[in-house]
Amino acid sequence: MEQWFPKIPIADWVDVFVNWLTVNLEFAFDGITTVLQSIVDGMVSGFGYIPSYLFMILLTLLAWKVSNKGIALFTFIGLFLIANLGYWDPMLETLALVLTAVIISIVLGIPLGIWASQKQAVKQIVTPVLDFMQTMPAFVYLIPAIFFFNIGVVPGVVASVIFAMPPTIRLTILGIQQVPADIIEATEAFGSTTSQKLLKVQLPLAMPTIMAGVNQSIMLALSMVVIASMVGAPGLGADVYRAVTQIQIGKGFEAGLAIVVIAIILDRVTQNIGKNKKQGGTT
Amino acid sequence: MNNSKKISVQNVTKVFGKSKKAIQLLQEGESKQNILKKTGVTVGVNQATFDVEAGEIFVIMGLSGSGKSTLVRMLNRLIEPSAGQVFIDGIDIVKMNKDQLRDVRRKKISMVFQKFALLPHRTVLENTEYGLEVQGVSKETRAAKAMDALKLVGLEGYENQYPKQLSGGMQQRVGLARALANDADILLMDEAFSALDPLIRKDMQDELLELQSAMKKTIVFITHDLDEALRIGDRIALMKDGSIVQIGTPEEILMNPLNDYVERFVEDVDLSKVLTAGHVMKRAEAVSVEKGPRVALQMMRDLGISSMYVVDRKKTLLGAITAADAKEAMDRNQGLMTILQAGVSTVSPSTLLADLFEKVSTASIPVAVVDENRRLNGILVRGAVIGALAGSHHAINTQEQAKAEVAADMVNKEVKITWNNGSQKFR
Numbered sequence: 111m112e113q114w115f116p117k118i119p120i121a122d123w124v125d126v127f128v129n130w131l132t133v134n135l136e137f138a139f140d141g142i143t144t145v146l147q148s149i150v151d152g153m154v155s156g157f158g159y160i161p162s163y164l165f166m167i168l169l170t171l172l173a174w175k176v177s178n179k180g181i182a183l184f185t186f187i188g189l190f191l192i193a194n195l196g197y198w199d200p201m202l203e204t205l206a207l208v209l210t211a212v213i214i215s216i217v218l219g220i221p222l223g224i225w226a227s228q229k230q231a232v233k234q235i236v237t238p239v240l241d242f243m244q245t246m247p248a249f250v251y252l253i254p255a256i257f258f259f260n261i262g263v264v265p266g267v268v269a270s271v272i273f274a275m276p277p278t279i280r281l282t283i284l285g286i287q288q289v290p291a292d293i294i295e296a297t298e299a300f301g302s303t304t305s306q307k308l309l310k311v312q313l314p315l316a317m318p319t320i321m322a323g324v325n326q327s328i329m330l331a332l333s334m335v336v337i338a339s340m341v342g343a344p345g346l347g348a349d350v351y352r353a354v355t356q357i358q359i360g361k362g363f364e365a366g367l368a369i370v371v372i373a374i375i376l377d378r379v380t381q382n383i384g385k386n387k388k389q390g391g392t393t
Numbered sequence: 394m395n396n397s398k399k400i401s402v403q404n405v406t407k408v409f410g411k412s413k414k415a416i417q418l419l420q421e422g423e424s425k426q427n428i429l430k431k432t433g434v435t436v437g438v439n440q441a442t443f444d445v446e447a448g449e450i451f452v453i454m455g456l457s458g459s460g461k462s463t464l465v466r467m468l469n470r471l472i473e474p475s476a477g478q479v480f481i482d483g484i485d486i487v488k489m490n491k492d493q494l495r496d497v498r499r500k501k502i503s504m505v506f507q508k509f510a511l512l513p514h515r516t517v518l519e520n521t522e523y524g525l526e527v528q529g530v531s532k533e534t535r536a537a538k539a540m541d542a543l544k545l546v547g548l549e550g551y552e553n554q555y556p557k558q559l560s561g562g563m564q565q566r567v568g569l570a571r572a573l574a575n576d577a578d579i580l581l582m583d584e585a586f587s588a589l590d591p592l593i594r595k596d597m598q599d600e601l602l603e604l605q606s607a608m609k610k611t612i613v614f615i616t617h618d619l620d621e622a623l624r625i626g627d628r629i630a631l632m633k634d635g636s637i638v639q640i641g642t643p644e645e646i647l648m649n650p651l652n653d654y655v656e657r658f659v660e661d662v663d664l665s666k667v668l669t670a671g672h673v674m675k676r677a678e679a680v681s682v683e684k685g686p687r688v689a690l691q692m693m694r695d696l697g698i699s700s701m702y703v704v705d706r707k708k709t710l711l712g713a714i715t716a717a718d719a720k721e722a723m724d725r726n727q728g729l730m731t732i733l734q735a736g737v738s739t740v741s742p743s744t745l746l747a748d749l750f751e752k753v754s755t756a757s758i759p760v761a762v763v764d765e766n767r768r769l770n771g772i773l774v775r776g777a778v779i780g781a782l783a784g785s786h787h788a789i790n791t792q793e794q795a796k797a798e799v800a801a802d803m804v805n806k807e808v809k810i811t812w813n814n815g816s817q818k819f820r
Contacts (some may be wrong), residue, residue, distance in 0.1 A: 167719045178424070290508075290510070292506055292507075292508050292510040293510050293511075293512065295506065295510065296506055296510035296511075297473055297512075297523070297527075298471060298497060298498070299502075299503070299504040299529055299581075300497035300498060300499065300503065300504075300523055300524040300527060300571075300575070301471055301472060301496070301497075301499030301500075301524070301528070302527045303495070303527070306527050310512075310523075310526070310527075311512060314512075314514045315512075315513065315514060
């Protein structure tokens with residue numbers, strides 16, 4: 111093969127491109143690094159101010175309010191277990207990392223999803239990019255992330271965002287496009303502007319689907335914490351990673367269990383936020 | 394342009410696909426099937442032309458795929474016409490820009506949809522307010538107007554429910570209230586009652602007619618149900634394959650189908666639910682009460698009948714007499730009053746044939762048709778009733794003819810009534 115067709119130097123191109131970006135967009139990456147770092151740090155220290163027992167109670171009450179007693183009980187016991195095992199501070203760091211990644215996913219993803227739902231051309235560009243983001247192994251974009259954002263929590267956040275944002279975008283598009291055609295027709299027949307249609311009809315009706323996307327993003331961001339720890343992000347992921355490299359089976363299990371607990375709490379709570387309770391249950 | 398023309402549709406055409414060639418072919422008179430074969434273009438509506446008068450219910454009717462829903466959507470440009478003009482109050486909306494069109498949709502035309510198309514996340518009141526809300530009407534004003542509209546459709550007390558909590562019929566009332574709330578002159582109703590079960594549908598039709606008699610909107614009503622079209626339509630346009638086949642009043646469509654298609658369409662119509670006593674009644678030969686039995690007998694002999702209705706000077710029905718009684722009265726030299734049988738069965742001119750079969754079949758003399766003042770308008774003869782049901786034109790009076798007859802008090806119209814009922818046949 112090589113004899114009659116020379117190898118396409120994709121690797122070289124990417125190297126050159128990444129180098130070029132690193133040199134020429136340094137100021138931008140530095141800015142992003144500063145912002146993300148301060149968001150995560152702010153969250154961690156903010157959470158740190160709250161005594162652990164109060165934090166437990168607050169989260170338990172939240173779980174009770176948005177879902178049910180069972181979830182609230184699980185939240186309380188799960189958080190108590192994490193504190194008891196000594197993973198409270200790493201847990202807060204992980205939470206800060208995940209929440210930052212998810213907030214960025216929402217802030218970027220929902221508007222992008224709305225835009226793509228309105229313009230077919232945008233959707234046709236966005237969809238393959240999303241496929242690319244989700245299927246390209248996360249390790250691969252960790253390497254340039256280190257170039258751009260140094261070692262630490264920031265490349266972890268960026269990698270998490272890249273991996274976690276697609277469901278939010280996809281389900282925003284889906285949710286808006288799933289609004290029944292006759293309802294759209296009705297809103298148009300009464301003379302709605304495009305933004306009235308979007309704000310009064312499409313977004314409210316798409317909200318459960320969009321929230322399902324956010325929920326998925328949270329889960330994916332959590333699944334990235336161990337990988338993020340490889341580039342120096344602190345938290346439960348770092349504990350798991352350390353346990354793996356030192357073959358400490360028990361410690362690894364403990365840290366992993368803490369991640370599972372956090373995952374279940376976040377999943378159940380956000381799932382129920384998405385459900386619109388006021389529409390009445392009867393069909 | 395004539396002022397009473399609320400909507401005027403001129404050669405409106407919709408083709409789905411590459412339009413130019415297909416429109417040209419349509420204008421040359423090619424059929425929908427041939428155009429599909431030649432160009433791969435589907436014809437939705439083919440050069441539809443009609444006017445809708447202010448205050449009338451104009452029904453567009455056809456089977457599914459006949460283009461009726463496409464046609465109605467071109468009246469507010471939910472679907473863009475490929476060619477043609479749509480004048481609303483004399484202004485061509487096809488030429489309007491987005492802002493002008495939005496204004497027309499907000500103020501002049503509202504619409505009711507087959508599947509209700511309510512907003513599930515909003516209460517009944519919020520749904521009803523929607524049209525006003527997008528116009529930027531203040532919260533209090535729109536709530537008040539929406540409440541008025543809900544009262545009109547009988548949904549007072551349900552304003553804080555969600556659509557899912559209501560039955561289909563009630564949901565469509567919300568749809569109707571939403572369309573009424575913004576006070577548009579024109580109401581487009583796309584198969585508005587088709588998704589409802591038959592009893593509810595009939596109620597809704599009645600209510601629509603009742604509302605319409607008070608509001609006098611211009612209504613374009615789409616349906617595939619001929620009975621519905623006949624019930625509520627002032628005029629009906631029948632569509633087939635995207636073209637309008639015939640436009641006319643329900644009577645014209647039923648009695649003078651323009652071609653085989655219309656004829657086939659209407660042949661299964663239950664005429665007994667369309668025609669009224671007024672349509673099939675014959676002129677009544679009645680004798681004035683102050684005339685004596687001799688005159689009555691003479692009249693009966695001339696007409697070859699054995700009994701007769703008696704009226705006063707104002708043509709108010711008093712009762713019936715038989716020839717045998719008249720003969721006795723003549724012999725005893727008494728007036729008609731003494732032999733009058735007062736308890737005769739009567740129907741009003743607007744009674745549907747379906748509702749008078751029993752009376753006609755059990756009565757020993759032809760049933761009298763009387764108006765609200767008990768004035769004798771005509772009689773129902775069995776042969777004529779059956780003839781009308783069979784679709785015979787001769788058996789049916791047009792509305793105007795019937796009225797004119799009563800008004801002119803036409804005495805000399807030659808109606809030969811052979812009536813051999815009852816035992817006392819007079820010779």
